[in-house]
Structure formats: structure tokens, C-alpha cells
Amino acid sequence: MTVVTSSAAPIDLTTNPRRHRKDVAARWVFRVGAWTTFLVTILILLTLVVDAWDFVSKLLDEPGGLARLTDIGWFPRRGLYDIGTLVIGTLLVTGIAMLVAVPLGLGVAVYLAEYAPRRVRRVVKPAVELLAGIPSVVLGYFAIATINPQFVTRVFSSADKAFTLMAAGIAVGILTIPIIATVAEDALRAVPMALREASFGLGAHRLQSTFQIVFPAAISGIVAAVILGISRAVGETMVVAIAAGAVGGGLRSWDPLHPGQTMTAAMAALGFGSDQVAGDNLAFQSLYFIGLLLFFMTFVLNVVSDLLVRRVREEY
């Protein structure tokens, strides 16, 4: 075998410098875009941590100190910052929302993934996704204008006529149905067809295959969907700010048929001044403290949900 040696002048393979410069510049522009996402995270964390710490340290200097965070009653104007009252409100609204959204969301998901004919699915899936687009202020208004007078006060005669945590919870539930439905449906559809075929082949009918084979196989994705729904419900602000009455005076009341306050609604009230809290005083700064708490609650929920979704993907 002969080695071919070229006697011609070596070809210049370096890129045209102008094109090369453009290429390098473009890479930097894209990189800056990626860094911006970190900038947002850092700014959020910095704001929350610095101002929440400021709040706590100022609270320590005042009479009562940290006990004011645990003494019963949420009255920021009077210097009472009972986090417990807000957490109970948040738990109540989230719990009611899940009672509405989990059965309906999972029902929709199972129907769309396992039962619906192709044509029905093609029409209905976008409609469910459309539901996710309803602005939360609109649902908040729907909650006080319709859900509370037409539904809650009719079913529960002792319910407050204007504002109830129940109505707010139902509206938040409606908001979370599409989230739970789409994530759970993805999980169900990720279950390989072979599992269904094997089940049908052994003589199981659709009900048995769905609930004894497909559902358990997709369980981590379904749990992830529910956790994601909880996270959304905990962070939902406007529905509660409008429909729950924004009264935090309660004595850690577990009664959903009366007005109440959640973490997000309390932040909203502090933030846009309907609590008559002016400017930069201590009461206003409690906003950052609740914000930090809320951030970590949703952060943990999101991380757990994310890990569960990944587990489904890796298994199949």
C-alpha cells in the first residue's frame, strides 16, 4: 500500500475571523441568558433571607421577642405575628382544594389515559389544558360571587354569608385540577403498552388492568402530580385574598366555614396595604419572613415531586 503524499499547499482550515468572532459573541450572549436564571434565584433568596433575618432580629429587640411569633392571633398592626394562625389557614385551604382536585384530577387523568377514544382525547385534552389558563383573580371573584352564596351556604347552613375558607379552597381546587390531571396523565401514559397487553392477555378487563396494573406502575408519577398540586395550592394567592375575607384575627380556628387568613393572603394584605400597614415598619417586614417560609415549603414540595417524576422516567 502506498502512502499518498500531497505536494499541494496545505489547505487553510481556520475559520474566517469575522465568522469566528460572531460565533464567540453568540455563545456569550446565550451564556448570559443562562446566568440570568441564577441571578433571579440569588436575588429572590437574598431578598428573603436578608429581610426575614432583619425582621427576626428586630423582633428580638422588642418586648415579647420571639414569643410574638407564637402568641395566638395574627394582628401585624398590633405586633402579633402568629404564624400558626396563617399555617392553619393554609392547611385548611390546601386540604379542601385537594379534596376537590385529587379525585377530579386523577379521574380525568385515568379517563384520558386509559378509557377515552383517540378522537375524544384529541378534543378534551386541550379543553382541560385551557382550564389551567383561568386567571386566579377571576376564580377568586367566582368564589365570592357564586361558589359561596350558591353552594357553600346552601350545603352548610352555618357558613358565613360573605367569605369562607371553604369557598376559597374549592376555587383553589378548581385551579389545581388541570395540573394534577396533566402530570398524572403523563405518568399513566408512560407505562409501557406491554404491561397492559400482558394484563389483558391474562383475561383481566379494563378496570382490573387500570387499577391493579397501570395505576400501581405509575404511582410515583401520580404521587408527584398530587404533591405538585399541593405546592400550587399552598402558593395560590389571589383566590384566597379575594374570597377568604382576609381576617386573621381568629384564634387558630380550624373552622372552614368562616373567614380566615392564609400565608399568601396575609402577605398580599401586607404588601398592598389593605392591612393599613404603612411603609417600612416591623409589621411590613413580617412579609419577608412569611415569604421565606412559603418559599421553603413550596421548594421542598417541588423537589420531592420532581424526584418522583424522574423515577418514573428512569424505570421505563
Add this chain to the structure above:
Amino acid sequence: MALSTPATIGGGTAADITRALTKRTIDVKSKVVEFLLLGSLALTLLVLLILMIDLIQRSWSVWTDRPWSFLTGTLNSQNAAAGGIGQAIRGTILLSIIVVLVAFPLGVACAVYLEEYAGRSRFARITRINVRNLAGVPSIVYGILGLAIFVKAMGGLTGGSSVISGGLALSALVLPIIVITASEALRAVPRSIREGALGVGATEWETVRSHVLPAAAPGILTGTMLSLARAAGEAAPILLVGAATGLLRTGQQSILEQLQGGFTALPVVIFSYARQPSDDFRALTAAASLVLLVVVLLMNGIAIWLRNRYEQKW
């Protein structure tokens, strides 16, 4: 031990088994469950329908009496008969423009970097985790970000509680949505398209600009549309930033003054009207809600339609 022959399994004869396998039985349990599942779907869609009908009914008087003065009038929290949403519509449009100008380029740039440049590097992995977490942060936390950074720390530049601050807060809110949807769109572009461009000597930038981005454009547009709809419907962040809920000064102002001045937006007006105790405001709230709902659902609808239309082109 006697071997059972196929003819006598389970005490039945072959004929019995054949009959058991071929006879039509109605499985009641199955039917009930299917009915329940269908019911949950119907109930979910019914909610959307009831919401629409309810809003139309409540706002009917506004649409028949004074549709034009309502759509163009100014904010008024004292007199329901004079209140309008002209300023709010303008504010929402301005906010959307800022979101498109800020979040769209940054989000797409981040997605391009993640999918085309960083690939499977550790930086890319951490960025993806970060973006996913940002997407789950409650919207009111972005309001705190807007209040502390854009209104207070950068007040000289943004003019405090201004459209710019509100727009930047909303941009931060939708940035992760744009990154996630754009990443998905880029990932769907087949390798061969990139290899084709690189093979004939294009630089990475040329490949991205002339091949990858055009191919991913429908998906990226879908994501942008969805995030715009989200931004248009959000109230919590801009309320914290300080959108006006009462009277809003109007008059001749330069563009910069307008951008740095007070502002309001549709969801903010709905929130403000919804809390008015008098019944007169009920119709106004419903009318404003209907306008917002129709706009947002249209944007979502277009986005979903675009996505389904251009899905799996390859």
C-alpha cells in the same frame, strides 16, 4: 393423583367453559367506574362552562348599557357607573410588551445555551434544576422580588412602583416557563439538521440561527404565548410592586414618564372591584373578569392549537 383432563377443569365441561368465555355479561363494576371517570371529566369541563355563563349573565347590563365607555373609561373605585377599564387594558398591554422584550430573549438564550452549547455538562444540569425550581416558586414571591429589587433597590432607574418594575417582576415570573418550553422545542429538532449545517462548514452560531431556531420556532412561540397569557392573568406580583387600585392620574406625559409612572392592569382592577362592598361593582367585576378570561383563554387556545398543529413534524 388423577390428572384432570381439559374437559373437566374446575368441574366444568368444555361446553361450559366455551359458554362462559363467549356469553356477553355486563360488568357492572366496570361500567360504574367508567361512568365515574367520565363524570369527573364532565364536571371539570362543566366548571369552565358555568364560569363563562355566570360571568356573561352578571356583566350583561354593562355590555348592553355602555360597552364602549366601560372598555375605554378610567379607573374609578368610588362610582361604579363611571368606572372603566381603559387604563387597565393599556397597562396590561404595556406589561406584556415589557415581558416580551425582556423574558423572551433571555429565556430563549438560556434554552439555546442549555440545549446547543452546554449539553450534558454539570453547569447545564444545575441550571436545569434551578429553572425547574424557579418555575415552582409561588407568584407572590416574585412580587417580593419586584418590591425589594425593582421598586426599592433600583427605584432611581425604574421610577419605583412603575410599569417597568411590574413588567420586570412578571418577566422574572415567566422566564422559567419560556426556558422550559423553548428547551423542549429545541430538543425536538433532530440531530441530523444540526449535522447537516455543521457538515457544510457552518459555525455553531450559524447552525443555531439558520437551522435550529427556525425549526424550533413553532414550539418556542407556543411557550411564549403560554407565558404571556400567564403574565396577563397574574395579579399578585404587580399588586406587591404597587399597581394602582384607586384613581390613576392621566394626562399628557412623555413615554418615559408613562413607563416610570403609576400603572394598573386588568387583574389588579378585578381584584380592586371584587372587594368593593356595593352591589353596583358586581357587574363591573364580572365584565372585567370576562374580558380578561376571554383574552387569556384565547391566547392559551392559540398556543395549544399551534402546538398540536406543529407537533411531530419530523
